[in-house]
Amino acid sequence: MRQNRKIKFGDVPAGVASTRSEELRHRKRERVGRPVSVEYGSDEGSEAENERIASGERTVDMGKIRLRARQLASVRESLPVYQVKDELLAQIKPSKVCVLIGETGSGKSTQIPQFLMDTSPKGIAVTQPRRVAAINLATRVAEEHGCVLGREVGYSVRFNNVSNKRTKLKYITDGMLLRELMLDPMLSRYSTVIIDEAHERTILTDLLLGFLKDLVFNKRQNDQFQVIIMSATLDADKFSQFFNNAPIFFVEGRMYPVERLYLPQPVEDIVDTVTKTVVQLNQTEPTGDILCFLSGQEDIDKIVDMLAKLAPILPKEAPILVPVPLYAALPSHVQMEVFKKLKPNQRKVILATNIAETSITVPGIRYVVDSGLRKVKVWRHQLGLSTLLIAPISKASAAQRAGRAGREAPGKCYRLYRESDYLKLSDNTEPEILRSDVVSPVLMLKKMGVNDILKWHWLENPGRDSLVAALHQLYSLNALNDRGQITELGQQLVVLPVAPHLAAVLIRASTLGCLGPVIDIVACLSVDNLLMSPPSERRDEVNEQRRETCKLGSIHGDLVMLKELFDLFNSFADIDEKKDWCRQLCLNYKGFKDVERVRRQISEYMKMLKMDEADSETDFDATLVLKAFVSGFITNTAIGMPDRSYRTLATGDLVSIHPSSLLFGQRKPAIMYIEYVYTVKGYARAVSAIDLEWLQEVAPHLLGTREKV
DNA sequence: GAGCACTGC
Numbered sequence: 094m095r096q097n098r099k100i101k102f103g104d105v106p107a108g109v110a111s112t113r114s115e116e117l118r119h120r121k122r123e124r125v126g127r128p129v130s131v132e133y134g135s136d137e138g139s140e141a142e143n144e145r146i147a148s149g150e151r152t153v154d155m156g157k158i159r160l161r162a163r164q165l166a167s168v169r170e171s172l173p174v175y176q177v178k179d180e181l182l183a184q185i186k187p188s189k190v191c192v193l194i195g196e197t198g199s200g201k202s203t204q205i206p207q208f209l210m211d212t213s214p215k216g217i218a219v220t221q222p223r224r225v226a227a228i229n230l231a232t233r234v235a236e237e238h239g240c241v242l243g244r245e246v247g248y249s250v251r252f253n254n255v256s257n258k259r260t261k262l263k264y265i266t267d268g269m270l271l272r273e274l275m276l277d278p279m280l281s282r283y284s285t286v287i288i289d290e291a292h293e294r295t296i297l298t299d300l301l302l303g304f305l306k307d308l309v310f311n312k313r314q315n316d317q318f319q320v321i322i323m324s325a326t327l328d329a330d331k332f333s334q335f336f337n338n339a340p341i342f343f344v345e346g347r348m349y350p351v352e353r354l355y356l357p358q359p360v361e362d363i364v365d366t367v368t369k370t371v372v373q374l375n376q377t378e379p380t381g382d383i384l385c386f387l388s389g390q391e392d393i394d395k396i397v398d399m400l401a402k403l404a405p406i407l408p409k410e411a412p413i414l415v416p417v418p419l420y421a422a423l424p425s426h427v428q429m430e431v432f433k434k435l436k437p438n439q440r441k442v443i444l445a446t447n448i449a450e451t452s453i454t455v456p457g458i459r460y461v462v463d464s465g466l467r468k469v470k471v472w473r474h475q476l477g478l479s480t481l482l483i484a485p486i487s488k489a490s491a492a493q494r495a496g497r498a499g500r501e502a503p504g505k506c507y508r509l510y511r512e513s514d515y516l517k518l519s520d521n522t523e524p525e526i527l528r529s530d531v532v533s534p535v536l537m538l539k540k541m542g543v544n545d546i547l548k549w550h551w552l553e554n555p556g557r558d559s560l561v562a563a564l565h566q567l568y569s570l571n572a573l574n575d576r577g578q579i580t581e582l583g584q585q586l587v588v589l590p591v592a593p594h595l596a597a598v599l600i601r602a603s604t605l606g607c608l609g610p611v612i613d614i615v616a617c618l619s620v621d622n623l624l625m626s627p628p629s630e631r632r633d634e635v636n637e638q639r640r641e642t643c644k645l646g647s648i649h650g651d652l653v654m655l656k657e658l659f660d661l662f663n664s665f666a667d668i669d670e671k672k673d674w675c676r677q678l679c680l681n682y683k684g685f686k687d688v689e690r691v692r693r694q695i696s697e698y699m700k701m702l703k704m705d706e707a708d709s710e711t712d713f714d715a716t717l718v719l720k721a722f723v724s725g726f727i728t729n730t731a732i733g734m735p736d737r738s739y740r741t742l743a744t745g746d747l748v749s750i751h752p753s754s755l756l757f758g759q760r761k762p763a764i765m766y767i768e769y770v771y772t773v774k775g776y777a778r779a780v781s782a783i784d785l786e787w788l789q790e791v792a793p794h795l796l797g798t799r800e801k802v
Numbered sequence: 803g804a805g806c807a808c809t810g811c
Contacts, residue, residue: 223809250809267808297810389807421808446807468807481806525809534811590811619811626805694811752804772804 102354102507147208153241162239169237172200174344181342182208189309190320190339192329196346197496201323202289203234210245215284216260220267222249222295223452231255231264238262251590252412252690256563269296274304274504275540275587279312285319291332292324293451294524299552300534304541306336306550326489328521335552349499351461355512363464363786364392366509368399370462371442376411381459381504382441384449386494388466388483393418393444400442412440419445419453421425422622424683432457450493454500461489461498465514472530474562476746478769479727487522524553531555532593535563536572539579540587569727570597582627585702590694591619598725599695601791607717610656612699612706614718616692617655618767618779623684624712626753636678642678648765649715650764650781652722652758656713659688719781723765724791730765730783739764739777742788751776759801 169175174195185191185205195201206219217743221227231248238246247256248264256263265273267288274280286305291298302322309320322332322339329341361367367385374383387393400416407414418428431443432455443455449469467486472479486494491508498504508515526534538546546560567573570593572583579587582600587597595615602611617623627635639654640647642661646654658678662685665671675682696706723730731739731748738761739748748769750757754777756764763785766777 266810271809293809295809389805391805420806422806448806448808452808466805470807483807588811622806749803770806772806776804 101357111660119337136462137506140773155241158241159239160237161236165237169200169204172204173198173347174200174204177344178204181205181344184340184342185321186212188338188340189318190322190409192322192331192332192336192339192341193344194324194327194329194341195344195347197325198347198500199344201344202230203237205321205323206287207234207238209285210261213261213285216282217262217285217287218270218280218283219262219264219287219289220270220298220301221264222267222290222293224253224266225452226290227266228253234262234264235555252694267295267301271297271301271537274301275537278541280308284317287321287323289323290325290522291322291508292328294522294526296526296529296531296534299526300537301526302332302335302552303550310337322504326492326521328489330553331466335550340539348496349501349503349751350560351495351499351504351506353495353506353508355508355515356510359511359514360509360520363387363466363509364395364399367392367396367444367462367464368403370507370509371400371414372397372403372407374460374462375440375442376408378460378505380412380440381502382443382455382457383460384443384445384455384458384497385462385463386449386467387446387464388468389446390418390420390422392464393420393446396444412438414442415439416442416444419443419447419449419455421446422625423680428453432726449497450490456501458497458500459502459504461495461504463494463506465491465510465518469528473526473771474530474559476771477562477743478771478775480771484516485518485521488515488518489521491518512724526551526553526555529555531559531563534567535560536567536583536587536593538578539567539573539577539583544577566728567593569605570594570725572597588702589698590691591615594725595619596725598706598722600702601697602718603699603706603708605717605721607709607714607721608704608706609697609709610713610718611721612695613659613688614652614655614709614722616688618652618693619691620684620687623655623681623688624753625679627679631679639678643755645713645715646755648782649719651754651779652716652767652781654720654755656718659685664742716784719765720787720791721782722781723783723787726765726767727788727791729767729769729777730763730788731777732763732785733761735780746775748777750780751778754778754780756780756782 158396174181177349193201193205202219206217209217214689221230227248227250231246232242234244235242240246243255243257243260245260246262247260249256249269250266251269257610269573280286288301299409305320309318325330333339333341360444367387371383371385397416397418400414404414415435419428419431422447431453441457443449449455466480466485469484470479482785497505498506535546538549543549547557564573564577567583568575569584571580572586574580585600586593586596589599595618599608599611599615602608643654643657644655658680661672665674672682675685699706728743732742733739738752740746741748750764761782763783764777765781765783767779770776
């Protein structure tokens with residue numbers, strides 16, 4: 094750390110008032126409700142317990158459940174949204190579509206669906222972008238409603254359906270609702286669909302809104318069918334306009350004021366600035382934990398190290414700083430550290446990525462330190478690769494981060510940028526669909542019978558180039574015919590719970606007779622952070638050990654390595670043995686447990702498509718398996734050049750084997766890779782050695798039209 | 803000779 098120059102934040106009071114009113118300015122909406130101070134904790138039910146109850150075990154004590162519901166009634170009644178129940182219902186009722194803005198703590202996600210339960214003729218679906226949110230909400234609402242989870246109130250997420258045909262209110266991830274929509278385009282089970290957290294603008298939410306527009310105004314126009322869009326931010330006009338000027342309602346939340354403080358000058362070194370700000374804040378501010386938002390793991394680890402070193406030598410009058418990292422790649426038991434209660438003379442400092450903005454809510458936060466940065470993955474459809482960039486956040490995101498300090502008491506937010514920089518930020522984060530690969534969305538549209546995807550009523554049109562690139566990809570997979578219609582194969586791909594390219598590999602594998610091992614590999618590929626990067630001092634040793642362990646992988650590449658690792662994982666009978674082995678090779682034990690789950694699911698879906706892995710060859714044949722993969726990743730192939738570099742077959746672009754690959758440093762005539770990412774240069778990840786002759790065999794319809802694909 | 807934010811089926 095450089096010489097301890099103090100970090101100065103500008104004069105606050107005026108700035109605070111103006112910023113606050115800035116963020117409130119757009120609220121020229123019909124206001125219902127007034128701010129109320131209540132505690133609204135989220136009691137978490139154990140998932141295992143819920144499953145047991147929902148599976149019909151008759152040890153349920155209904156008396157106890159009803160008593161608990163009565164106890165919760167007073168909490169419910171004090172929620173902002175409850176106070177305006179009748180007024181709100183009277184306004185919502187007559188509209189086929191409405192937009193409801195409810196701030197954090199308003200109780201909209203738990204209460205409004207319950208209000209509608211008695212009058213809704215059929216089921217109510219409430220979508221959530223994340224699984225845990227759907228599960229927690231359903232658990233809470235079942236408790237409030239006084240029923241067993243999975244009966245009148247339930248949930249449906251991947252791997253877990255705790256609902257039945259009679260379930261009236263179902264919390265569901267938007268991915269699962271889309272899946273239901275594919276099977277039943279009318280969504281005939283439901284009379285109300287509530288899209289929650291619409292402001293997050295995930296791809297799946299955007300798609301749902303598009304399909305719902307068609308349903309509510311055309312297909313189920315004369316039916317009793319209602320759509321409610323819930324958003325936490327004020328950018329509701331977009332939704333309203335999209336649904337033919339649907340009415341907008343506003344419910345106030347229960348948030349404490351958060352003072353915003355800015356720096357007078359921009360800073361260069363964010364790691365240094367965050368560290369100094371935390372130390373300074375610790376000495377001057379009363380009790381309360383600190384949450385810092387940073388762009389990624391690298392900066393977080395550096396700050397954690399620095400604070401850990403500084404903590405023992407700081408003045409003893411101030412609380413002792415306890416730094417805690419928080420990002421998705423951390424094992425879950427390490428993530429749980431953020432919830433740990435500390436001694437009274439300690440102060441928790443959480444160094445987090447965007448994961449703390451929406452996915453994980455940490456209690457006890459009074460101070461937020463915001464770097465104003467995040468990492469964002471941007472898809473370049475012209476090049477068929479993705480890049481990971483550090484970018485400034487939006488105003489909406491800055492407000493969300495600041496809000497994390499005001500959940501339990503008034504708080505402060507230290508923004509490590511100037512107020513003038515804040516004012517220059519865009520209002521909202523760019524919708525995900527504009528910076529993503531749209532192969533899968535386009536296939537879904539085709540499945541739903543949309544002919545002209547360029548002119549479809551997209552909530553946000555991804556743009557001609559992006560859509561055309563996706564159409565080409567789908568055509569090259571044989572998912573679309575040359576008239577752009579979905580093929581029999583396309584119908585199969587859309588069902589499988591993996592990306593279309595990987596789905597194509599699965600189908601191909603079943604005809605080649607190697608479905609079993611291919612499911613293993615595809616399951617491994619769909620789990621993040623399965624192979625963890627070893628700490629620098631163990632790097633060479635671990636790499637060597639992995640090469641030793643995976644003899645075939647060292648020749649054929651990473652896909653075959655995954656198969657070898659998964660087989661070995663399964664060969665240990667004892668859990669502790671498995672864990673030891675994972676530690677040795679720096680593998681993620683929980684990751685492999687997830688692989689097993691995904692594997693089971695894929696296997697079930699393949700059976701549904703009448704493809705059975707029992708038909709697989711008994712001996713593992715690496716060539717056969719890689720041929721299956723080439724059929725899905727024909728555009729991700731490159732030829733080895735005399736100067737040791739590789740050039741992509743499709744465009745001739747330079748590509749290098751990523752150093753994390755087992756094939757790194759090896760020369761092969763040709764390679765195929767699952768992912769192509771650009772950082773300092775174009776890197777191929779998950780690389781396999783292939784034979785060029787396979788291309789002719791696997792995809793004769795593509796060779797010769799290469800420049801078009 | 804690198805370094806991956808986050809989520810979903």
